Amino acid sequence: MPRATSQKFSRVHQSAPKKGAHNPSSSGGSGSSSSQITNPIFNTARFGQHILKNAQTCQRxxxxxxxxxxxxxxxxxxxxNLTIKILEKAKHVTAIEMDPRMAAEVIKRVQGSPAQRKLDVVIGDFxxxxxxxxxxxxxxxxxxQISSPLVFKLLSHRPLFRVAILMFQREFASRLVARPGxxxxxxxSANVQLYAKVDNIINVSRNDFRPPPQVESSVIRMVPIDPPxxxxxxxxxxxxxxIxxxxxxxxxxxxxAKGVMKMLEQNRKTWMATREMPIDDNSSTSELVDKVLTDAGxxxxxxxKMDIDDLLKLLSAFHDIGIHFS
Structure with a gap:
């Protein structure tokens, strides 16, 4: 069984189950029937997992x-459960799973079926x-726990993907699709919508999972802006x-707020020094910030209440006078 993140279960993975290991057929699963929704018993608490069991939600x-x-x-x-439905629709699926037991379960469900050739499984933390x-x-x-890191890793990935269909806790999903005001x-909301168009597809009941989480979920569609x-x-x-x-x-x-002006002053001095530009000490950083805010309105x-265009306009105005934020 692969241990390193970069290794894969291949299509011909044939590891024999350990003594006492779960047999998918004993809980309704079948290695030769890829269309069934199976729910083998795993302790999912280790990775904070909630298994999607509703066949209609998987299909959607x-x-x-x-x-x-x-x-x-x-x-x-x-x-x-969702992997099987995706394999019915797509050319190929690479599934990234942190729990080796579940990775093995996914492989078992497609062995001996046409879907076997369409699936690779990577064990590791996405x-x-x-x-x-x-x-x-x-x-x-x-x-x-990986909702925000996942979103920003996807948005920084190149080449750009066409679309992402992502299920999150509803509170997090609602923040992704929120509008100014x-x-x-x-x-x-602003950071994500700078780089992608985001909308809500469906809301998902906590009862669609095993074990049921404490909160409701939503599925969002994220389409990266191309070119970014x-x-x-x-x-x-x-x-x-x-802000x-x-x-x-x-x-x-x-x-x-405390510390902000000191940080901006240091950033400005560093930025100008790297460009061998003279530093104008006639105006304090606080005065420069006020001038930008006044002139830009x-x-x-x-x-x-500020939308993406407002934020970009303000950032550009700060850059024009040498104030940077990183």
Whole structure:
């Protein structure tokens, strides 16, 4: 059984089950029937997993934007209920699973079937897998603890994928699709929507999982903007980290928070020194920030109501006078 992140279960994986290991046929599964929804008993607490068991929900996730020519990367296949549905629709699936027992279960479910040739399984933590396999579509029933890292790893991946169908806890999903001026519009919303179009596909009941989680879930569709905007993420996020710290407070008020001006002053000096530019000490960083906010018209604005265009305009104005955020 593979141990390193970069290793794979191959299509011809034939490891014999250990004594006392779970037999999928004893709980309703079959190695030769890939269309069944099986739910073998695993202790899923170790990796925070909740196995999607509702066949209709699996079908809806698998059908969302899939083409017969697609190469799919699935994150966290669990016991393979959703994987089987994806294999019926796509050309190839690479499933990345952290739990070796579940990876073995997925392989067993397709052995001896036509789907066997269409599936590879990688054992490892998705966040640490390098390089990622080539994929056009990503589908994931995402553990809560890697929700944000997964989103930003996908958005930074090249070449760009066509679409991602991602299941998250509903609160997190709602923040991803939130719009400016709504209660959930946040730094996360802005950072993601700078690089992708995001919308909600379906809401999923906690009873569709085994064991049921404490919260409801939602499936979102994320389509990367192609070509991506020529904006350095660290700069955009650095500014947002300041102004979204208290989104209903004025932008100027957030820039006056303890330590912010000192950090910006140091960044400005470093940036100008690397370009061998003279540092103008006639104006303090605080005065320069106020000038930018006044000239750009955002002195009394609040991040909670600023859209992507507002944020990009403000970032550009700061850059024009040598103020950077990373």
């Amino acid at each position: 996730c698998a059908e969302a934007n899939l083409k017969p020519t697609d190469k799919v990367m699935e994150v966290g296949p669990g016991t393979g 966040v640490k897998v390098e390089p990622l396999p080539y994929f056009e579509v990503c589908i994931s029933n995402t553990p809560y 709504t209660a959930l519009w946040s730094r996360l 905007p020529p904006v350095k993420f660290e700069e955009f996020d650095g500014m947002n980290r300041i 979204f710290s208290r989104p209903n407070k004025t932008v100027r008020g957030n820039f006056q 955002y002195m009394e604005s609040r991040a909670a």
